[in-house]
Amino acid sequence: MKELPKIYQPQEVENEIYARWEKSGFFNPDNLDAGESYCNILPPPNANGELHIGHASGYTVMDIFGRFNRMNGKKTLLLPGKDHAGIQTQVVFEKKIKADTGKTRQEIGREEFYKKTYEFCLDRANYMRNQEKKIGISADWSREKFTLDPDVLKNALETFVKMHGDGLIYKGKRIINWCPRCATALSDVEVLHKDTPGKLYFIKYPLENSAAFLTVATTRPETMLGDTAIAVNPKDQRFEKLVGKKVILPLQNTLIPIIADRRIDLTFGTGAVKITPAHDPLDWEIGRDHSLPEIQIINEQALITELGGKYAGLSTLEARQDILADLEKLGLLEKVEDLAHSVSICERCKTTIEPLTSEQWFINVQTLKQKAIEAIEKGELEIFPTNFKRILVDWFGNMRDWCISRQIWWGPQFPVWYCASCGQEKYTVSLEKPASCPHCGGKDLTQDENTFDTWFTSGQWVHTTLQARGDDFKTFYPTDMMITGRDLLFFWASKMIMMSLYATGQVPFKNLFFTGLVLDKEGHKFSKSRGNGIDPLTMIDKFGADALRMSLIMDSAPGQDSRLYEEKIETFRNFANKLWNISRYCLTQEGFELVEKISSADLKSATDHWIVAKLAETTAQVTKLFEAKQIAVAADLLKSFTWNEFADWYVEINKIEKNQKVLGYVLDKLLRLWHPFMPFITEHLWTLNGKEKMLLVSSWPKNLQLTSTTEVLNFETIQTCITTIRNVRAENKIELGKKITLTLNSTTEKALAIFKAPFQEEIIKRLKTGVAEINYNQPEVKLTTEVKRTIGELSLYLDLAGAIDPEKEKVKVEKEIANLENFIAGLSSRLENKEFVSKAPAQIIGQQKETLAKKQAELLQIKKQLELLA
RNA sequence: GGGUGAUUAGCUCAGUUGGCUAGAGCACUUCUCUUACAAAGAAGGGGUCACUGGUUCGAGUCCAGUAUCACCCACCA
Numbered sequence: 001m002k003e004l005p006k007i008y009q010p011q012e013v014e015n016e017i018y019a020r021w022e023k024s025g026f027f028n029p030d031n032l033d034a035g036e037s038y039c040n041i042l043p044p045p046n047a048n049g050e051l052h053i054g055h056a057s058g059y060t061v062m063d064i065f066g067r068f069n070r071m072n073g074k075k076t077l078l079l080p081g082k083d084h085a086g087i088q089t090q091v092v093f094e095k096k097i098k099a100d101t102g103k104t105r106q107e108i109g110r111e112e113f114y115k116k117t118y119e120f121c122l123d124r125a126n127y128m129r130n131q132e133k134k135i136g137i138s139a140d141w142s143r144e145k146f147t148l149d150p151d152v153l154k155n156a157l158e159t160f161v162k163m164h165g166d167g168l169i170y171k172g173k174r175i176i177n178w179c180p181r182c183a184t185a186l187s188d189v190e191v192l193h194k195d196t197p198g199k200l201y202f203i204k205y206p207l208e209n210s211a212a213f214l215t216v217a218t219t220r221p222e223t224m225l226g227d228t229a230i231a232v233n234p235k236d237q238r239f240e241k242l243v244g245k246k247v248i249l250p251l252q253n254t255l256i257p258i259i260a261d262r263r264i265d266l267t268f269g270t271g272a273v274k275i276t277p278a279h280d281p282l283d284w285e286i287g288r289d290h291s292l293p294e295i296q297i298i299n300e301q302a303l304i305t306e307l308g309g310k311y312a313g314l315s316t317l318e319a320r321q322d323i324l325a326d327l328e329k330l331g332l333l334e335k336v337e338d339l340a341h342s343v344s345i346c347e348r349c350k351t352t353i354e355p356l357t358s359e360q361w362f363i364n365v366q367t368l369k370q371k372a373i374e375a376i377e378k379g380e381l382e383i384f385p386t387n388f389k390r391i392l393v394d395w396f397g398n399m400r401d402w403c404i405s406r407q408i409w410w411g412p413q414f415p416v417w418y419c420a421s422c423g424q425e426k427y428t429v430s431l432e433k434p435a436s437c438p439h440c441g442g443k444d445l446t447q448d449e450n451t452f453d454t455w456f457t458s459g460q461w462v463h464t465t466l467q468a469r470g471d472d473f474k475t476f477y478p479t480d481m482m483i484t485g486r487d488l489l490f491f492w493a494s495k496m497i498m499m500s501l502y503a504t505g506q507v508p509f510k511n512l513f514f515t516g517l518v519l520d521k522e523g524h525k526f527s528k529s530r531g532n533g534i535d536p537l538t539m540i541d542k543f544g545a546d547a548l549r550m551s552l553i554m555d556s557a558p559g560q561d562s563r564l565y566e567e568k569i570e571t572f573r574n575f576a577n578k579l580w581n582i583s584r585y586c587l588t589q590e591g592f593e594l595v596e597k598i599s600s601a602d603l604k605s606a607t608d609h610w611i612v613a614k615l616a617e618t619t620a621q622v623t624k625l626f627e628a629k630q631i632a633v634a635a636d637l638l639k640s641f642t643w644n645e646f647a648d649w650y651v652e653i654n655k656i657e658k659n660q661k662v663l664g665y666v667l668d669k670l671l672r673l674w675h676p677f678m679p680f681i682t683e684h685l686w687t688l689n690g691k692e693k694m695l696l697v698s699s700w701p702k703n704l705q706l707t708s709t710t711e712v713l714n715f716e717t718i719q720t721c722i723t724t725i726r727n728v729r730a731e732n733k734i735e736l737g738k739k740i741t742l743t744l745n746s747t748t749e750k751a752l753a754i755f756k757a758p759f760q761e762e763i764i765k766r767l768k769t770g771v772a773e774i775n776y777n778q779p780e781v782k783l784t785t786e787v788k789r790t791i792g793e794l795s796l797y798l799d800l801a802g803a804i805d806p807e808k809e810k811v812k813v814e815k816e817i818a819n820l821e822n823f824i825a826g827l828s829s830r831l832e833n834k835e836f837v838s839k840a841p842a843q844i845i846g847q848q849k850e851t852l853a854k855k856q857a858e859l860l861q862i863k864k865q866l867e868l869l870a
Numbered sequence: 871g872g873g874u875g876a877u878u879a880g881c882u883c884a885g886u887u888g889g890c891u892a893g894a895g896c897a898c899u900u901c902u903c904u905u906a907c908a909a910a911g912a913a914g915g916g917g918u919c920a921c922u923g924g925u926u927c928g929a930g931u932c933c934a935g936u937a938u939c940a941c942c943c944a945c946c947a
Contacts, residue, residue, distance in 0.1 A: 282945035585906035836927035
């Protein structure tokens with residue numbers, strides 16, 4: 001046998017292992033034995049950068065579930081891909097081009113820009129794919145997709161055509177969120193709100209034919225250029241008589257009406273609101289309901305338009321300064337107050353949003369969202385954590401029509417055609433350019449210049465990727481699992497449910513699992529500006545992929561944020577090393593091999609029974625936790641079995657009392673159980689143990705046999721005995737080199753028989769107890785050089801040869817008696833409580849009675865001990 | 871303004887349907903280089919489970935309220 005290094009070196013084996021997995025073809029479900037299917041369409045990361053720790057975290061969870069299901073005999077598909085990520089990629093790539101060539105997108109031209117961005121994305125996708133492999137994701141690369149792949153895209157665009165046919169899509173001039181920097185419309189979810197200190201300006205509007213004024217309050221005085229009314233609440237008695245009258249709009253010198261609308265808050269500002277339908281969402285609605293004219297005074301570059309009179313051409317901010325100065329001169333600026341309010345900004349570039357009316361494409365979401373809510377409420381998909389279900393349902397409830405057109409260049413163009421003679425009013429919806437205009441027969445057709453909202457295509461990702469290939473849709477849809485960050489709940493998860501329900505009539509996935517965000521040690525988000533990023537690749541280099549995976553999923557519940565820092569990854573690197581060394585020990589054993597099955601005849605000792613029982617119990621629990629999606633708890637359980645039971649006890653005892661078959665059996669199961677979490681090291685150890693069939697496709701342990709309870713208890717007695725002795729030594733500060741004598745007394749021979757079984761005495765002597773000699777049933781004497789301890793019906797006497805302090809021992813025993821008496825008092829009063837006895841389940845009562853009896857016996861023994869001390 | 875989550879050991883966090891004296895890792899203290907592992911082993915100290923009520927035989931766990939923090943949503947002129 002080749003000498004293995006003392007320390008596990010992941011860097012030297014991980015790449016080779018991944019290559020073997022890929023070569024095996026088992027990432028492709030077509031090569032797995034037919035069976036029930038399991039599918040997780042992986043969320044496509046944006047193909048414009050590199051993998052960050054958030055991706056690594058998500059991939060780890062997906063891969064853990066994927067591998068678990070594959071080992072459970074499911075035809076498992078993890079389908080990878082990349083997203084073209086419209087606005088974000090355009091922002092990133094424009095910056096890059098500017099830096100590389102000094103050119104702007106306009107200088108390059110639309111067609112060329114699109115081509116170059118496409119190449120850029122493919123290049124990034126290629127780069128990111130290699131990063132994804134480093135994490136160990138067992139995805140089927142032969143099915144990898146990009147949102148702009150022709151087959152996927154065509155499918156998504158067909159949905160547009162179908163929706164249009166069903167009257168769910170309309171084109172209209174409505175108020176939308178406009179980002180002046182990105183020069184595009186945005187949907188509601190792409191707008192962030194940032195609390196900002198601002199000013200509230202009180203402006204006097206002169207009443208028509210009167211010397212009186214009506215004062216309104218506004219945070220954006222420049223929009224007054226487009227005012228077409230003043231609104232007050234109909235219940236507001238202050239303005240009752242003014243409704244229906246007119247005011248003169250200062251600076252523009254036009255007459256605008258005073259209207260009443262219940263949406264006006266009586267308590268805010270002056271109670272009178274200027275209405276600018278073209279530049280404020282609420283004003284737009286009020287304007288629509290009162291048939292007010294819309295005057296667009298801000299253009300798409302955030303500059304004042306011709307309609308703004310002398311302010312035309314100024315930026316909104318410059319116009320504000322000038323307008324305030326002019327109002328001041330006219331004596332119409334009553335006062336200015338400080339006001340904290342929230343400003344809308346672009347999610348991608350943080351530029352202040354200008355609400356403006358614009359011709360855009362919308363999806364009417366009324367029935368779509370209703371269907372989504374129904375599906376969720378009927379339980380057609382389960383959501384983890386469960387409380388996200390209500391958040392999602394509430395969000396759908398408030399969802400407004402979805403603006404899907406963008407004016408950026410990077411993204412698929414609308415399959416909509418205009419004819420030169422028909423103009424913009426009559427258009428044709430068709431995937432292919434029509435040969436002639438169906439309205440007038442004209443030949444001069446041009447395509448709509450709008451591009452789609454990224455979430456329109458990625459919202460169809462699940463079914464479009466599966467429909468792109470053979471029977472995949474039939475086999476895998478609806479998919480089993482979708483795992484995504486909780487930050488994508490509204491952007492993406494909601495759209496997928498809605499769009500797939502529409503396109504296929506079924507939910508896209510049966511389980512929707514949200515991961516939390518990965519934060520730094522102080523709880524901050526990772527960000528470039530903060531410079532607190534943890535690069536997954538660097539961490540893999542340093543600690544190994546398995547350690548990184550473990551640190552990303554441990555100590556965290558679904559949907560809950562978690563913190564990541566190097567010390568944490570280090571502890572799992574240490575654990576991987578532990579696993580390595582357990583195996584290394586096993587491999588040095590004569591005739592050792594991994595054992596798939598054992599029979600009860602193979603269990604020779606109490607220790608064997610114990611470890612096999614613990615293994616069976618752990619396996620059952622871990623499996624159950626997997627099904628409940630509680631992988632962190634599962635891994636924790638597995639870790640304590642591996643370390644605290646198998647390594648600390650069974651492996652230690654194996655050095656004395658050997659049963660290589662059981663040792664091989666437990667290691668065999670352990671490698672399987674760990675594989676979903678730590679695929680690299682387990683696969684490597686599997687191979688080192690001479691296995692030819694890959695662990696990747698080996699079966700998950702189930703229905704492991706249970707064993708004799710008596711034997712298990714017997715081992716636990718030995719275990720307690722050893723711990724007790726170690727304890728006494730440490731308390732009395734006796735170094736291990738100093739040998740002591742152990743005397744075991746019991747009234748029943750049965751209790752002593754456990755120790756007299758083969759090897760047991762040696763086990764006690766060699767497991768760090770420093771016991772040199774063991775005697776049985778010696779007459780009881782005064783405790784002068786000895787310490788007495790009790791375990792059930794067993795009494796332990798440890799001759800410490802004068803190394804004890806009888807006074808200290810006495811204090812300790814008295815303290816223990818008090819403690820026990822206290823506990824017994826509590827327990828017995830509970831057992832005397834009639835309510836408890838009549839209402840608690842029998843099992844609990846039985847348990848507590850047992851504990852009471854045990855503790856009472858213990859108390860008796862300890863009291864005797866005190867006598868012996870005195 | 872509405873909502874969600876968090877609050878458990880010095881730090882980072884688990885705690886699955888309420889059940890026996892509440893757990894882990896790191897850090898800390900003492901000891902040990904014992905042939906798988908010092909990235910280790912043995913032993914230990916450290917917590918009125920944020921607060922106040924309630925439900926219950928029994929609450930870290932369920933309910934109500936309070937406080938602090940974080941995040942999300944919102945048509946706050």
